[in-house]
Amino acid sequence: MRKAGAKVVKAKTKRALNVLITYCILIVVAFVFFFPCLWLILASFSKSGSIYSFDGFFPKEYGFDAFKSLFTDTVMYNYPRWFLNTLFIAVMSCVLGTLLTILTAYCMSRFRFRSRKAMMKATLVLGMFPSFMGTIAVYLIMTQFGLINQQWGLILIYSAQAPMGYMVQKGFFDTIPYSIDEAARIDGASNFTVFVKFILPLSKPMLVYTALTSFTWPWSDFILPKMLLIDKDLYTVAVGLMSLGETEFARFAAGSIFIAIPIIVLYFCLVKYMINGMSAGAVKE
Amino acid sequence: MKKTLPALISHIAVILALIIVMGVLGIIAAGIAADGNEKFTGELERNVTLHILENDTAKEQGYLKELLDAFNSEYAEYGITAVDANMDQYNDLEKNGPFGYGPDVLYQANDAIMKYVDGKHILPLPVEKLECAESIGEKAWDAYRATAGGESYTFGVPVNIQQPLLYYRQDLLPENWETEWDENDNGVPDMIENWSALYRFSKQIREESGGTKYGYMKSLNDGYFASGYFFSYGGYVFGGEDGKDTRDVGFSKNDGYKGGKIIRQLATVMNLECTEDTITRNSYSRMAQGTYFATMTTPDVYTMFIKEMVLAGYSEKYALENLKTVDVPALPVSGDLEDESQGFKDMTVMGGVNGYAISSYTKAPNASLAFVNFATSYKMINRRCELLGISPARSDIAEELGGLNRVINDNLARGTIYVMPSVRALAQVWTPLQTYCAKLATDALSGTGLYVTDEAIKQGVANVDKQIYDAIHTLGG
Numbered sequence A: 001m002r003k004a005g006a007k008v009v010k011a012k013t014k015r016a017l018n019v020l021i022t023y024c025i026l027i028v029v030a031f032v033f034f035f036p037c038l039w040l041i042l043a044s045f046s047k048s049g050s051i052y053s054f055d056g057f058f059p060k061e062y063g064f065d066a067f068k069s070l071f072t073d074t075v076m077y078n079y080p081r082w083f084l085n086t087l088f089i090a091v092m093s094c095v096l097g098t099l100l101t102i103l104t105a106y107c108m109s110r111f112r113f114r115s116r117k118a119m120m121k122a123t124l125v126l127g128m129f130p131s132f133m134g135t136i137a138v139y140l141i142m143t144q145f146g147l148i149n150q151q152w153g154l155i156l157i158y159s160a161q162a163p164m165g166y167m168v169q170k171g172f173f174d175t176i177p178y179s180i181d182e183a184a185r186i187d188g189a190s191n192f193t194v195f196v197k198f199i200l201p202l203s204k205p206m207l208v209y210t211a212l213t214s215f216t217w218p219w220s221d222f223i224l225p226k227m228l229l230i231d232k233d234l235y236t237v238a239v240g241l242m243s244l245g246e247t248e249f250a251r252f253a254a255g256s257i258f259i260a261i262p263i264i265v266l267y268f269c270l271v272k273y274m275i276n277g278m279s280a281g282a283v284k285e
Numbered sequence B: 001m002k003k004t005l006p007a008l009i010s011h012i013a014v015i016l017a018l019i020i021v022m023g024v025l026g027i028i029a030a031g032i033a034a035d036g037n038e039k040f041t042g043e044l045e046r047n048v049t050l051h052i053l054e055n056d057t058a059k060e061q062g063y064l065k066e067l068l069d070a071f072n073s074e075y076a077e078y079g080i081t082a083v084d085a086n087m088d089q090y091n092d093l094e095k096n097g098p099f100g101y102g103p104d105v106l107y108q109a110n111d112a113i114m115k116y117v118d119g120k121h122i123l124p125l126p127v128e129k130l131e132c133a134e135s136i137g138e139k140a141w142d143a144y145r146a147t148a149g150g151e152s153y154t155f156g157v158p159v160n161i162q163q164p165l166l167y168y169r170q171d172l173l174p175e176n177w178e179t180e181w182d183e184n185d186n187g188v189p190d191m192i193e194n195w196s197a198l199y200r201f202s203k204q205i206r207e208e209s210g211g212t213k214y215g216y217m218k219s220l221n222d223g224y225f226a227s228g229y230f231f232s233y234g235g236y237v238f239g240g241e242d243g244k245d246t247r248d249v250g251f252s253k254n255d256g257y258k259g260g261k262i263i264r265q266l267a268t269v270m271n272l273e274c275t276e277d278t279i280t281r282n283s284y285s286r287m288a289q290g291t292y293f294a295t296m297t298t299p300d301v302y303t304m305f306i307k308e309m310v311l312a313g314y315s316e317k318y319a320l321e322n323l324k325t326v327d328v329p330a331l332p333v334s335g336d337l338e339d340e341s342q343g344f345k346d347m348t349v350m351g352g353v354n355g356y357a358i359s360s361y362t363k364a365p366n367a368s369l370a371f372v373n374f375a376t377s378y379k380m381i382n383r384r385c386e387l388l389g390i391s392p393a394r395s396d397i398a399e400e401l402g403g404l405n406r407v408i409n410d411n412l413a414r415g416t417i418y419v420m421p422s423v424r425a426l427a428q429v430w431t432p433l434q435t436y437c438a439k440l441a442t443d444a445l446s447g448t449g450l451y452v453t454d455e456a457i458k459q460g461v462a463n464v465d466k467q468i469y470d471a472i473h474t475l476g477g
Helices: A002-044 A065-072 A079-110 A116-128 A131-145 A151-165 A167-175 A178-186 A191-202 A204-220 A223-228 A237-242 A249-280 B004-039 B056-060 B063-074 B093-099 B110-114 B138-142 B195-208 B223-231 B257-267 B278-289 B299-311 B316-322 B365-375 B378-388 B395-401 B403-414 B424-428 B430-446 B454-473
Strands: B049-053 B081-084 B105-109 B145-148 B151-154 B157-162 B165-169 B214-216 B236-239 B245-250 B292-297 B323-326 B349-358 B417-419
Touching (some): A002 A249, A065 A079, A079 A116, A079 A167, A079 A191, A131 A151, A151 A204, A167 A204, A178 A191, A223 A237, A237 A249, B049 B365, B063 B365, B063 B378, B138 B417, B157 B378, B278 B292, B349 B365, B395 B403, B403 B417
Antiparallel strands (some): B105 B349
16 A cells, blocks of 8 residues: 555656656747747837847836837838838748649649650759849849849749659649549539639638748748849838848847737747648648 | 970970960950040030939049039039949959949059959059049059059049047046156057057056056958067068069068967956957947947048947047147067067058049940049048048148148058058958967967967968969969
């Protein structure tokens, strides 16, 4: 009896110790990830604007000066314009990219045609190469099309590259029973009707997931806009923030914080669909 | 017979090669001359828009707007309009120009502009036609000259002479400086007159504050500023008559190594931040807070120091009265900051000449030349000095303004400003030099004893020369 009691106590202690260690590790990991964000947020409220006037890690005095100058002092650094540019490029790329990705995935999932497997393998391999590998080639091609210093040039590239990651969406479409398509076709529906009226309504989570990922890439990309945009009034936020003077740190921090807001809002609004979408494409039923 | 045939063939080959080389050089020279001469007909293009790339300070302080407005009203009858190119101030003409996205007129440093010469991205200018031609000294023009086929061409118009200056806080001078720190009784504190006194003063501040305050502080790894110590003792970047012979790298030549000794000694009164770029970035706020007494940087950042002092709680009037800029102090002839017995010599610093150039891709070269002429006129350069505090390349204005402007102009004329060589290979200089200077400073602060003797320092500088040479020529450059 006493032995059994001792065993229970031992097991309880062991479990408590496990929980304690797990929490300690989680707290350390959370701190490692959270601290830079906290520091950036506090730095954006620094009154002096310079990181070298900080009292240790954090600013001595706080204020909204950096946020105020971000939106009012636009002679040299036109943040509102950059923000709108980024929004335009991201929204357009999101719409076109989502459309192309979904169509590509649907074709690969539903139709059987020659070279289908070869194309799938080729896109899989090509998708493994980092996108910046082709920057010089992209630059030269864009000069030939006269699309340098044009927002539509960027939108075109983002939209055209988006279908390369169609695999998740294809996985999702594979899970939708083919019998639905057959039933619709028996009733006289065309391929387009099947896609629009039957498949798309069933694919809301995947659409949301695709739209979100298509939006976040152009929203935070630096390399392409830096290479293709020359006029300062066409800059995106990422490029614009990098052009800030070296003593403008608080403004840089404020700009970085503000640019995260739309993504955070979108994330909280659509997180439910996003998780459904991510898990839906992962398992073939 | 066996020997004469190859000899004959080789003679013919040599003659052919010479003819081809002469021909190519002739074509290049003729091409450049034709480019310049044919394009500048003197007849202004009508109803054109010129895109002007200026630096950020000119834009920020409102000078660019004034310049554009004045030019546009002057040339309204021709329908010529100049607008801000609205590009990054370091926009690469080489990359964007050929595709039609570059500016028509650009304002950049001489080394940035002259790198475009090889690819014919900028036009040689008929500078003798400009109003400023006679007012600018030969040394400033030299920064924009290049030869092709034995002919000399000028590719830019000097506006502003850049040289490092010593910035210091007058209110942080010791109260008794007139009795204790003015050995020659000339009414100028010794610590801003010579490096030995500045070194002693820095040592004193650091010791008295327990390492919380410093005298002179600077990122010693910054090649642009550090190279001056080597130049002052006979070192140079590239040899040759025009300083562009990249086969002769000369930081270690003559007594150049003494510059390394000075850097090592200066590091002992600083902290480890002097081995990297931190001080370059934090000097504005640290000077404002009174943590540093002095630093060395270019004249164009004066307003940033004032801005930081105001943020630190001083009134603008107080900041303007107490933040002083002077010519760089003199160096001890001995090459040892603790040995003043041999007296002092003027320091030679690396500098540059910023100016205007015209893109080869402009559709309105004559209108662009008119803009350059207007922007470098007496009236506009005077206004530029007033608003931006630049040191003009025009000696007439420098004379009138006096003070540091005259000193900087004189420094360029007498050679204590070593103008950045206008060659592409200059890009290979910075990393080896930076690494070596950082090593010297680290050695002084960590006591590793790698560069204690003159021989070790000499060897180190010789290695820098070799690394630069290898970087330029290993692949047959």
